[in-house]
Amino acid sequence: MRRLLTCMSVFVVAATWAADPEVRFVAVDLWSDSGDRPLAAYQVDIRYDARRVRVVGVEGGDHAAFVDPPHYDPKGMAGGRITLAAFSAVRDLPTGKARLARLHLQVEGKAVPELNVELVTAGTATGSRIEVDLSLEPMKGERGK
Amino acid sequence: MSKRSQVVCMVASGIVGAVLVVGCQSRQAFLVRDVQPALEPTAESEGWVSTGGTVNCVPASAGPLPAESYQPSLPSGGIRLGVPVLGDVPHLGRLFGTGSRARGTSGAQRPDEVLVVEKREGGTSELEDTAHMTAKIGDEEKEVPLPLKHTDVKAQISAFVATVDVTQQYHNPFAEKIEAVYVFPLPENAAVTDFIMVIGERRIRGIIREREEAQRIYQEARRQGYRASLLTQERPNIFTQRVANIEPGHDIDVQLTYFHTLHQVGSEYEFVFPTVVGPRFNPPGSTDGVGAVAHGADGTSGQSTEVTYLKPGTFSSHDLSLTVDIEAGMPIHDVRSPTHVFAASELSPTQTRLVLAPNDRIPNRDIVIRYRLAENEPKGTVLTHADGEENTFALLIEPPKSEKKLPRAPREMVFVVDCSGSMNGWPLAKAKEAMVRCLKSLGKDDTFQIIRFSSNASKLGADPVPATAENVRRGVRYLKHLKGGGGTMMIEGIKAALDFAHDPRRVRIVSFMTDGFIGNESEILGAIQERLGSSRIFSFGVGSSVNRYLLTSMARFGQGEAEIITLDESPSRAVDRFYAKAARPALRDVRIHWGGMDVRDVYPRRIPHLYVGKPVVVVGRYRGRLPERIEVSGMLGDRRVSFAVAAGGGREQNHPGIAGVWARRKLQALADEEIVMGSNELRSVMIKTSVESSVLCGYTAFVAVDSTERTAGDHGTTVKVPVPVPHGVRYETTVQGR
Numbered sequence: 001m002r003r004l005l006t007c008m009s010v011f012v013v014a015a016t017w018a019a020d021p022e023v024r025f026v027a028v029d030l031w032s033d034s035g036d037r038p039l040a041a042y043q044v045d046i047r048y049d050a051r052r053v054r055v056v057g058v059e060g061g062d063h064a065a066f067v068d069p070p071h072y073d074p075k076g077m078a079g080g081r082i083t084l085a086a087f088s089a090v091r092d093l094p095t096g097k098a099r100l101a102r103l104h105l106q107v108e109g110k111a112v113p114e115l116n117v118e119l120v121t122a123g124t125a126t127g128s129r130i131e132v133d134l135s136l137e138p139m140k141g142e143r144g145k
Numbered sequence: 146m147s148k149r150s151q152v153v154c155m156v157a158s159g160i161v162g163a164v165l166v167v168g169c170q171s172r173q174a175f176l177v178r179d180v181q182p183a184l185e186p187t188a189e190s191e192g193w194v195s196t197g198g199t200v201n202c203v204p205a206s207a208g209p210l211p212a213e214s215y216q217p218s219l220p221s222g223g224i225r226l227g228v229p230v231l232g233d234v235p236h237l238g239r240l241f242g243t244g245s246r247a248r249g250t251s252g253a254q255r256p257d258e259v260l261v262v263e264k265r266e267g268g269t270s271e272l273e274d275t276a277h278m279t280a281k282i283g284d285e286e287k288e289v290p291l292p293l294k295h296t297d298v299k300a301q302i303s304a305f306v307a308t309v310d311v312t313q314q315y316h317n318p319f320a321e322k323i324e325a326v327y328v329f330p331l332p333e334n335a336a337v338t339d340f341i342m343v344i345g346e347r348r349i350r351g352i353i354r355e356r357e358e359a360q361r362i363y364q365e366a367r368r369q370g371y372r373a374s375l376l377t378q379e380r381p382n383i384f385t386q387r388v389a390n391i392e393p394g395h396d397i398d399v400q401l402t403y404f405h406t407l408h409q410v411g412s413e414y415e416f417v418f419p420t421v422v423g424p425r426f427n428p429p430g431s432t433d434g435v436g437a438v439a440h441g442a443d444g445t446s447g448q449s450t451e452v453t454y455l456k457p458g459t460f461s462s463h464d465l466s467l468t469v470d471i472e473a474g475m476p477i478h479d480v481r482s483p484t485h486v487f488a489a490s491e492l493s494p495t496q497t498r499l500v501l502a503p504n505d506r507i508p509n510r511d512i513v514i515r516y517r518l519a520e521n522e523p524k525g526t527v528l529t530h531a532d533g534e535e536n537t538f539a540l541l542i543e544p545p546k547s548e549k550k551l552p553r554a555p556r557e558m559v560f561v562v563d564c565s566g567s568m569n570g571w572p573l574a575k576a577k578e579a580m581v582r583c584l585k586s587l588g589k590d591d592t593f594q595i596i597r598f599s600s601n602a603s604k605l606g607a608d609p610v611p612a613t614a615e616n617v618r619r620g621v622r623y624l625k626h627l628k629g630g631g632g633t634m635m636i637e638g639i640k641a642a643l644d645f646a647h648d649p650r651r652v653r654i655v656s657f658m659t660d661g662f663i664g665n666e667s668e669i670l671g672a673i674q675e676r677l678g679s680s681r682i683f684s685f686g687v688g689s690s691v692n693r694y695l696l697t698s699m700a701r702f703g704q705g706e707a708e709i710i711t712l713d714e715s716p717s718r719a720v721d722r723f724y725a726k727a728a729r730p731a732l733r734d735v736r737i738h739w740g741g742m743d744v745r746d747v748y749p750r751r752i753p754h755l756y757v758g759k760p761v762v763v764v765g766r767y768r769g770r771l772p773e774r775i776e777v778s779g780m781l782g783d784r785r786v787s788f789a790v791a792a793g794g795g796r797e798q799n800h801p802g803i804a805g806v807w808a809r810r811k812l813q814a815l816a817d818e819e820i821v822m823g824s825n826e827l828r829s830v831m832i833k834t835s836v837e838s839s840v841l842c843g844y845t846a847f848v849a850v851d852s853t854e855r856t857a858g859d860h861g862t863t864v865k866v867p868v869p870v871p872h873g874v875r876y877e878t879t880v881q882g883r
Contacts, residue, residue, distance in 0.1 A: 025852035069350035
């Protein structure tokens with residue numbers, strides 16, 4: 001099936017990690033920007049180096065439409081890919097920039113890991129496919145480190 | 146409690162004919178009139194029988210209640226209460242209730258009931274010395290602070306599949322940070338598919354991983370001070386929940402979702418939610434069993450899994466709420482629970498909601514709900530779930546009722562009764578009652594043997610004897626003298642039951658009567674597989690929290706069926722069902738003719754013997770469309786018979802849980818193969834199946850870490866959640882480190 005959109009984001013882990021232990025836990029946020037189109041559903045693939053990065057939790061975003069943790073497809077995880085998907089039936093859907101989800105990761109080693117996110121599909125409440133910009137960013141406001 | 150309540154109570158044979166008064170701390174007392182035995186007592190002082198009566202509420206009193214204040218009432222549709230009588234019944238030395246809302250003798254909560262027994266005319270002689278009334282109010286008990294506050298269960302039943310959401314609410318009542326560890330049961334066929342850790346408003350979905358990897362992640366997160374949780378499966382029906390770094394005064398919830406198929410007998414469906422793991426016996430030298438130790442004696446069992454039990458005189462505040470929504474798609478009848486008090490709301494003729502009564506929330510026994518669907522109405526026999534190009538189905542197969550007319554074959558009945566310490570008291574009395582009924586139901590062409598086992602095994606005689614009236618009386622006398630005590634060396638019972646020469650003229654049926662409280666299930670199942678031959682095994686689980694995994698697996702390996710007898714009901718129905726199946730030849734060598742359908746991965750791989758009134762659920766994957774009907778055939782005696790089963794023909798009902806049910810059945814089949822092989826050769830296949838389907842198994846685990854915040858200090862103290870011993874089980878005979 002032809003993908004209407006493919007957006008890719010490279011997430012570079014903050015250099016401050018180098019001072020942390022060999023095994024670290026970090027949170028990464030998945031952000032979307034759907035412009036003026038309300039986002040009702042999405043599916044994304046996130047790729048990582050499975051030798052050093054493990055997904056240890058999936059959390060929802062901060063918009064009410066996507067506050068529940070998205071579902072994930074575990075089939076590709078051993079190979080370093082996690083597919084996230086969610087939809088929302090609420091009336092107030094996010095437009096513009098919104099945090100869709102948060103990944104909790106365990107990272108081994110001091111080297112900086114990379115994560116790539118790719119849009120599989122996104123749509124409105126009426127089922128229309130829409131363009132969405134995606135990005136992965138370190139969680140802001142991390143505490144206790 | 147309702148002022149007008151119908152009481153179904155368990156009464157010692159020694160007080161049959163007396164009047165029971167049940168009171169509680171709410172300053173109400175209940176009078177049970179007209180206590181009549183539903184069955185003939187079968188065993189001297191331990192001969193419990195089920196009975197019923199009507200009640201009326203009168204003021205409670207520690208002293209004699211005036212007889213004239215008892216006003217009998219005849220309520221209709223009242224609530225059901227289970228009223229157990231424990232202790233030295235004939236002498237009324239320790240007589241207080243631990244009923245449905247009971248506070249067990251283990252001290253799960255303060256014993257809030259009193260039982261008063263009054264002799265009435267015709268009462269038995271054991272009560273002659275008790276004047277007319279005796280009351281005992283439970284001693285003050287000590288509450289044990291626990292990190293598990295509450296368990297909330299919400300179940301939705303659609304067709305023959307239940308979707309169950311369980312929320313465990315953890316709270317740290319201590320002054321320092323803790324890790325909570327809770328060993329708990331789920332149904333033996335539960336497909337756990339989802340796991341969410343809840344911290345305040347935040348919900349973190351756990352990830353399923355290979356078990357050792359998940360454990361390493363959890364331990365590292367715990368060590369570094371992150372809040373984390375880990376769910377592992379110790380047995381198909383025993384799970385361990387760990388929650389790390391709960392700060393003082395803080396809460397963390399864990400939510401699980403699972404699917405399972407319901408037990409079905411004829412038109413009756415049964416939903417079961419187990420609430421406590423019974424204390425298991427582990428053979429000497431074993432280390433991978435399930436230990437049972439006293440609260441405060443943690444880590445002393447030497448077993449890989451360990452359950453800690455509340456001591457007598459202590460209780461916890463952990464309680465349970467449960468709501469069950471039944472959406473049957475056809476009229477629902479006779480909704481009832483033999484174990485608990487429920488408020489039922491009929492939302493429509495095809496929809497019913499059941500809510501567990503607020504005063505019946507102590508997690509010390511299985512919660513059982515039964516209901517019937519209208520007879521002679523077309524039943525949905527197939528459920529499907531579309532998953533991309535490949536679909537999953539669950540098909541219900543039941544032989545036509547006309548097969549009931551088939552002749553019965555002579556039987557060689559071997560009754561094997563568990564006389565270990567955990568069976569002491571009620572469970573053994575129930576088992577005896579069931580066996581007496583079995584013995585009296587034998588035909589003149591049958592033979593029988595009785596084998597008892599605890600730490601060792603012995604039997605009625607050298608060989609099975611004909612079921613003559615004299616031999617049956619001898620068997621009943623033998624049963625009456627059996628006592629509970631000692632270990633549960635079930636392997637000795639297996640050997641004694643299967644290792645003697647088979648009478649070729651008869652069908653050998655081995656009937657185990659046990660609570661299944663052992664930790665070496667694989668060894669037992671392997672021994673059955675090795676020794677079974679042409680025998681069939683019908684297992685009877687006896688007790689309030691039996692090990693249903695063992696009982697159903699024994700029946701599965703033994704090409705028979707399992708029946709569960711709770712302590713709150715007469716065994717007569719279960720025994721009669723057993724005889725209905727055991728007395729008639731089953732449909733053997735069952736084959737399904739798919740009619741050109743593209744089907745694969747069908748489970749069970751070997752379709753079990755089919756019995757009238759006992760449907761079998763077959764699951765599998767398929768492409769394309771299901772046909773209108775599927776042909777099923779099997780050997781009945783020496784002839785092959787066939788019948789058609791409705792398969793949907795494209796009109797089947799979609800159910801999202803079917804993919805999980807399929808994966809769970811596949812994992813069960815693989816686990817069974819490992820037991821037969823005596824190795825873990827299929828480990829990698831099981832991990833792949835488990836992870837890809839997101840259904841937990843013994844080789845995988847769910848882990849969730851909150852990486853957003855590291856809590857202060859080290860990982861704190863590990864606190865195991867102690868549980869009450871199951872209702873009817875004696876702490877003194879089952880728990881180590883007392």
